[in-house]
Amino acid sequence: MTKISTVDELKSYIAPITVYEDYLKLSAKGRRRLALCPFHKEKTPSFSVDTDSGLFYCFGCHKGGDVIKFIEEIERCSFEEAISILARKAGVELERSGRYNETGGEDGKKREKLLNLLSFAAGYYRECLAGSPEGSPVKRYIREREIPENAVNELQLGYAPERSSLISGIIRAGFTKEEAVEAGVLKESKRGEYFEYFRDRLMFPIIDVGGRVVGFGGRTIGKDEPKYLNTPETAVFRKRDLLYGLNFSRDSIRQEDRGVLVEGYMDFLSLYARGVRCVAASLGTALTPSQAALMKRYSHTVVLLYDTDEAGQAAMERALPILLGQGLKVKIALMEGAKDPDECVKSIGAERFRELLDRSEPFFRHILGRFRARDLGSVEEKLKFLDYAAPHLSSIPDPIEREAFINEFSERTGLKKSLVVEKIDKKGPAPKPSEQPAEEEISLSVSEHVLVKAALSGNNDFMKKLLEIPPKLLDSMASGRLLRKKLEGTYITDEKELKLEAFVKNSCHEVQSVDDIDGAVYSLEKELLEKNRREVTLRLRESREKGDRELEEIYTRELLAIVNEAKNIQNTRFGSLKGD
Ligand SMILES: [Zn+2]
Structure with missing residues (x-):
């Protein structure tokens, strides 16, 4: 399999649009593809993907970025997991020593090492299972539990034998015993001896949504306790954050x-x-x-x-x-x-x-079913049941559904609705579902929009024209940093800049000619001068009030320079045309 070592390289192995297609129903609109946004509720599509760049932007919830950002959002996974997913879709392998995440650092390398070790161990266990004779206890167990052959293969089941050569294998593969302990496949005794964490167990590799083995569950074949043993908590295995099989x-x-x-x-x-x-x-x-x-x-x-x-x-x-x-x-x-x-x-x-x-029934109907089954007659029993049901009732997130269940509950039990409501109120409001912070809306003046669009077009004449933008003006612009990088041909990695790029790429505004750029630069320069003029005028007034003649003179001169510059700009761009 092809090995790649940078994000840039990874992106070149797959057309981003195919990734979006995996998750969304896209319809064509010019060079863009539109879809109902997967990140917010809507009836008309405001989610847009630019087919050339693969950048997406939603004009409803303002999420935007590149295809990796999209995977992070839709799979709600980390950057690391997202590139693993992308690599799998692209059919390439990520080089172990590759630098994918600028912030990965030492921790990232350590994680990577543990993940590689776990992947090695999973392979070892699989081989052990494949190599077990038909009559062996593990094979007998698989038969008795009616585990189909396809499941063994697809779920990558393995066997950790009683006597294993895992330790020597790990060392041959370039890992240390200490690392194997950190990954949770070996353990160290008080006397400093190492032995296998899992022995004589049917092994279920636990794989994260990025497709990497992060730990194991082992079912004993013999009489060992516990019946199921999980990998201990490690730097890559946090049981509370994982669901088995979700991958x-x-x-x-x-x-x-x-x-x-x-x-x-x-x-x-x-x-x-x-x-x-x-x-x-x-x-x-x-x-x-x-x-x-x-x-x-x-x-x-x-x-x-x-x-x-x-x-x-x-x-x-x-x-x-x-x-x-x-x-x-x-x-x-x-x-x-x-x-x-x-x-x-x-x-x-x-x-x-x-x-x-x-x-299957809504959970609350099931709870009411328990009430029926118990056949509670007396008021005391009913109240006791209300005590039990109240927290469940109050945790129903949808108010309409909650109301319906409260009615049903009161009808079934014969308890007054007001009593039920009072009980629920005492239990406090339903816990709020965790919400994501709202995305910041991008606001870009029309003129800046034109300039960024021109910079992203790849048109040579546009680029030449853009290079004439005065540095002072670039510094003053919200999109200045992105524009600079685009003019220099620098690869954009900054999340904010990527989002800005995605926003502009996906907006329909088109730059027709060099004149559009001229016009945009002219209005931005005018705006900047106007802003400066207001500031200097304010300071001039302050220095007059204070009676500071020296400062007054400086600001008067500055103001004059601004007025002259404004005239200059007007003349060079529009010749004899009169401005305001
Ligand atoms: Zn959206």
């Missing part, structure tokens, strides 16, 4: 606009392998706000599918306010007669399982 399933989740949340690796595997692909798994711990936010990148609806035992149901109820707190719509699917999704899909098959998902 495989996010496109399906986006397409279906629903994400099924399950508890375990095996639940994920079982559903995914049987074609129910819109699924992700929390990593065997209580759901975190960060995991809920991750899900929300891809879908607004989450279907909870937790184990049907008491522990599973309790975990589900803890997950509810966290999901609702992120502004997600939460539904609950009922699996009758099965203890978990794995068992359920095996017994009823994928098709009927999908029907079961389609029948």
Whole structure:
């Protein structure tokens, strides 16, 4: 595979427009492509991509930049993850030692080293599984759990043997034992001996949305406890920020606009392998706000599918306010007669399982269902149930939906609506879904707009003309730095400048001739002189009031110079034409 080592190089391997097409439905408008903006709600398209430069700008929410910025925004991922995604789409490999992120520094290098080590370990585990004889316990386990062959390959499952040569392999591959400890594949005993963190386990590599292995989950094959073991927290593995399988399933989740949340690796595997692909798994711990936010990148609806035992149901109820707190719509699917999704899909098959998902209920109806099941008769029992339900009610983000559920709740229980409302008010308002700060709107005068557009056109005559702009004027302009870089041919990396460039590229205003540039420079010069004139006049007045004759004289001379310059500009540009 081709190896690349700079962002510039990476961008040259893929037409940006194909990336936008992966996510959006684009329609052509001249050299631009328009789409409904994925970053804000709208009915008519204000999201625009310039086909030449690949720069995007939304005239509704004012997000804009290059294709990497677009991936960062739509995948809500880091710059690092975005370039990994782009590299995968382009079919190239990122050189290990490449410099992609100016701010990456030592930490970036360290991360990169750990990620490479983890990728090496994942390869090692895969080979171990492939090399295990048919009758071996791990192969027997795979057969008994009915794990399909395609899932083993697609999910890149592996095996960490009891006696392994991982340590020597790691060293041969150029890593140190200390690094392997930091990556969480080795551990060090108190006596300074190193041994494997995972032994005799079926290995599930945990891959981030950028496609990199960041850790592992290991299911014991023997009798070892715990049954599932995760990589300890490392510099690249933060359990609370990850959902297992999301790297495989996010496109399906986006397409279906629903994400099924399950508890375990095996639940994920079982559903995914049987074609129910819109699924992700929390990593065997209580759901975190960060995991809920991750899900929300891809879908607004989450279907909870937790184990049907008491522990599973309790975990589900803890997950509810966290999901609702992120502004997600939460539904609950009922699996009758099965203890978990794995068992359920095996017994009823994928098709009927999908029907079961389609029948999933809004979470609150499910809670009311519990009320019915308990058949609460006395007022005390009803009030107790209200206590339990109130926090759930108050965390429903949509006020209309909340109102509807309050009505339904009061009807079903026979408790007065005012009482229910009062209880909810005491619990405080619903937690606000985390909102992104609003993007700064770009405001550029018409004249500056013309100059930037001319600079981006690549037209030689325009460039020659632009080089005549007085440096003083460039310094005074909002787009001065961008214009300078464009005239010098410098590559733009600054986020603000990229956004400005994207804004101008995507606006329909066209520069027709050199005269347009002349006119724009003329009005900007006039504006600048006018601004200076006002400032000097003010100072002149102040010095008069103070009676400072010396200063008064200086400012009078300055003012005269400004008036003369104004006349000059007018004469050189318009000959004998009279101005104001
Ligand atoms: Zn927008």
